[in-house]
């Protein structure tokens with residue numbers, strides 16, 4: 001992201017022709033902390049670095065490169081795109097997450113990509129709670145040219161999901177993207193409502209939903225660990241999409257999440273329009289986290 | 296998930312059996328743990344550093360009360376300093392201007408601006424018997440204007456009619472004009488979400504400010520925000536000038552360190568907190584409660600208070 005260069009400048013400042021000592025290691029750790037990697041991950045990464053290079057002369061660039069490489073190693077295994085399996089006809093994807101994280105917008109972006117691949121996409125307006133959530137998805141339906149299955153606000157979300165899948169089947173859709181209302185993971189009633197949506201989907205296809213994607217806002221700090229942990233436990237999240245990486249937040253929490261949960265990171269959101277979804281690349285993400293140019 | 300600060304401090308202070316004044320070494324050891332606790336609560340690093348310095352000065356040399364351990368004593372001092380830094384007890388909205396008083400809501404995408412606009416309007420109209428007009432200046436997010444209109448209907452507060460294609464500054468002017476002509480006490484302006492680093496949209500909201508001359512400009516921010524809280528709050532404050540902060544999603548389990556970060560960099564009081572999606576789930580901000588939440592230390596604080 002744009003402002004991650006600050007981190008790079010910081011490291012430049014610390015390590016101009018210097019030995020890697022306790023003080024510089026602490027400063028480096030602090031720079032990682034300000035990217036939301038969290039104390040534990042930041043400490044572990046810098047300690048690793050210290051093991052091999054302590055008291056050796058280091059160039060600022062070398063330190064950044066080494067750290068970026070270590071971070072990329074952690075992220076490499078989780079960088080997996082969300083590909084539609086046509087044989088599932090339809091491939092059922094449930095989008096979940098806390099309020100305002102970017103679920104509905106991400107559905108619009110994914111629909112855009114799948115349409116471009118020539119797939120037949122159905123959208124399901126499963127947020128039957130929030131004011132104008134249905135209208136919001138309907139506008140994304142118009143923009144992307146995808147049918148939207150919707151009922152009025154206040155309807156049962158599970159019932160809506162059921163109907164959407166039936167309709168998608170009858171229209172030979174390749175993929176169904178189901179929107180859900182935002183909910184905080186600590187609200188047990190709302191989490192059981194989501195479990196009910198999944199139970200009802202399973203009545204139509206016991207292997208569905210084939211993907212449960214948690215949409216995470218990159219601005220989120222350490223609470224993301226609790227979010228992912230609870231959603232994973234209660235609704236078997238299968239992967240993540242991280243939004244709002246076009247802002248000044250660096251999304252360093254992803255590194256801690258990759259270590260702890262190892263869930264695939266499917267894509268990153270870098271804006272509000274249909275085309276603002278990018279593949280998640282371990283190397284690019286790590287380098288930009290360290291303020292290094294991507295070549 | 297996190298070790299509580301109490302556990303951390305316990306292990307530091309188990310070694311110290313002696314009583315009397317807190318030595319510099321005691322305090323330094325304890326504050327190392329406090330630093331980690333604050334960072335895990337998402338308080339931004341520069342704010343943590345300032346805070347630790349202040350507490351150190353305060354704590355070294357203080358007598359440890361007989362009935363508590365040195366660790367508990369440090370926690371009490373930390374908690375008091377934290378409450379102080381979070382600000383005086385509840386600061387109300389300032390609407391003492393020639394009506395209509397304009398309240399402008401700003402913040403990042405998805406932070407809770409539209410919902411908070413409706414919550415504040417509901418409170419002002421029901422509890423304070425104010426005549427409130429709401430207007431959505433969000434011409435970008437799909438169905439944003441409809442969202443505010445639906446909320447307005449739910450709470451019985453009027454929304455400015457939607458004119459397709461009208462731009463934010465023009466909507467703001469029409470809202471203030473309608474407010475003045477039709478005798479409204481308060482005009483609420485809900486703006487589109489924007490990134491602090493988006494120069495163009497920050498300039499747009501500055502023009503809205505110049506046209507509407509708000510009595511209150513409230514930054515609406517998510518309690519789950521991480522280290523970026525300082526950049527966001529600082530930039531919004533520099534570019535448009537804030538009068539207060541609304542922290543949303545305090546009903547989650549985030550420790551809410553962003554409250555301290557934002558308060559520290561802007562000097563603006565946190566005026567209100569959102570504690571749910573429903574439109575009556577808005578509360579006044581109480582620094583001492585949030586201080587114990589950030590530390591995760593409610594019990595020790597009351598223990599020392601009683602000692």
Ligand SMILES: Nc1nc2c(ncn2[C@@H]2O[C@H](COP(=O)(O)OP(=O)(O)OP(=O)(O)O)[C@@H](O)[C@H]2O)c(=O)[nH]1
Pocket residue numbers: 097098099100101102103104105106127130133180181182183215243244245246247268269270271272276404405436488490
């Ligand atoms: N800058 C930026 N904004 C985004 C991105 N993704 C989503 N947004 C914006 O974030 C806000 C919330 O997005 P939504 O898609 O409505 O989020 P949601 O999770 O569906 O929200 P709820 O349904 O209310 O829980 C909107 O203003 C979006 O335009 C992104 O990648 N970058």
Ligand SMILES: Nc1nc2c(ncn2[C@@H]2O[C@H](COP(=O)(O)OP(=O)(O)OP(=O)(O)O)[C@@H](O)[C@H]2O)c(=O)[nH]1
Pocket residue numbers: 099100130182184402403404405406407408409410411433436439486487488489542543544545546547568569570571572
């Ligand atoms: N749990 C909880 N949810 C909230 C709170 N405040 C707002 N929300 C939810 O957060 C989501 C986003 O709220 P909005 O009011 O649409 O946010 P916004 O800032 O107007 O979003 P944009 O206009 O897209 O930038 C919605 O699902 C709201 O119901 C709160 O205090 N607690």
Ligand SMILES: [Mg+2]
Pocket residue numbers: 103104105127133179180181182
């Ligand atoms: Mg949504």
Ligand SMILES: [Mg+2]
Pocket residue numbers: 408409410433439485486487488
């Ligand atoms: Mg809004």
